[in-house]
Amino acid sequence: MEFRQVVENRRAVNFFDPNREVSDDLLRQIVDTAAMAPSSFNLQPWSLVVLRDHEEKLRLQKHAWGQTKVNEAPVTLIVLADMKGWEPGHHFVEKNFDSMVEIGMFSEDRRDWFHNACSNLYGASQARQVAFACKNAGFFAMNLMLAARNLGVDTHPMDGFDIAGVQEEFRIPENYWIPMLIAMGYFRSDKTLLPPKWRKSFEEILVRFD
Numbered sequence: 159m160e161f162r163q164v165v166e167n168r169r170a171v172n173f174f175d176p177n178r179e180v181s182d183d184l185l186r187q188i189v190d191t192a193a194m195a196p197s198s199f200n201l202q203p204w205s206l207v208v209l210r211d212h213e214e215k216l217r218l219q220k221h222a223w224g225q226t227k228v229n230e231a232p233v234t235l236i237v238l239a240d241m242k243g244w245e246p247g248h249h250f251v252e253k254n255f256d257s258m259v260e261i262g263m264f265s266e267d268r269r270d271w272f273h274n275a276c277s278n279l280y281g282a283s284q285a286r287q288v289a290f291a292c293k294n295a296g297f298f299a300m301n302l303m304l305a306a307r308n309l310g311v312d313t314h315p316m317d318g319f320d321i322a323g324v325q326e327e328f329r330i331p332e333n334y335w336i337p338m339l340i341a342m343g344y345f346r347s348d349k350t351l352l353p354p355k356w357r358k359s360f361e362e363i364l365v366r367f368d
């Protein structure tokens with residue numbers, strides 16, 4: 159599919175065919191493509207909880223305003239954004255630095271500099287930690303929805319849910335913010351998709367304040 163076509167055809171689909179599965183292979187392909195998303199210092203502070211089981215999805219649905227797509231979609235994802243994914247000593251922070259040394263981007267003696275840069279940029283306040291986690295996880299999530307569409311799979315992002323409730327229900331550690339849920343599957347053929355929604359124009363998007 160042409161890139162423009164993929165972007166235009168991605169819609170937040172409200173009705174999923176509960177009888178059409180997304181195979182593990184397909185899910186892996188989608189996630190592998192999504193993982194190519196850019197991130198701050200390549201820290202990739204995103205993770206996914208994958209729910210396929212009917213009972214598990216019902217447990218999620220009760221914290222998600224009862225949205226039926228949570229349960230109808232064959233796969234529902236809890237997107238996690240690691241607010242501590244910049245901290246010195248964190249497994250992926252160190253793995254990331256090691257890999258930058260390996261490709262010759264940094265020398266080993268720059269590790270402290272790297273830790274300080276990350277701490278100053280992302281650790282300065284709670285707001286900065288949430289922003290760090292969510293902006294990067296957002297890029298990942300967008301890539302995931304486009305990757306899915308490119309393979310003919312529909313999605314629906316949701317922030318209509320109770321974060322604390324989901325966190326407790328699925329025992330998600332406190333270092334994670336939950337930026338969204340994503341229902342994933344195939345649009346139900348007996349339903350009609352709403353017409354595409356309006357978008358801001360070029361002129362409406364461009365601003366300045368001086």
Ligand SMILES: Cc1cc2nc3c(=O)[nH]c(=O)nc-3n(C[C@H](O)[C@H](O)[C@H](O)COP(=O)(O)O)c2cc1C
Pocket residue numbers: 168169170171225315316317318319338354355
């Ligand atoms: C972060 C985010 C959260 C959203 N949360 C919900 C939600 O909880 N429930 C819902 O029905 N739609 C939700 N949506 C879908 C939007 O309403 C939808 O993307 C928007 O109206 C544009 O429609 P389109 O995606 O079909 O182009 C959400 C979208 C985003 C990006």
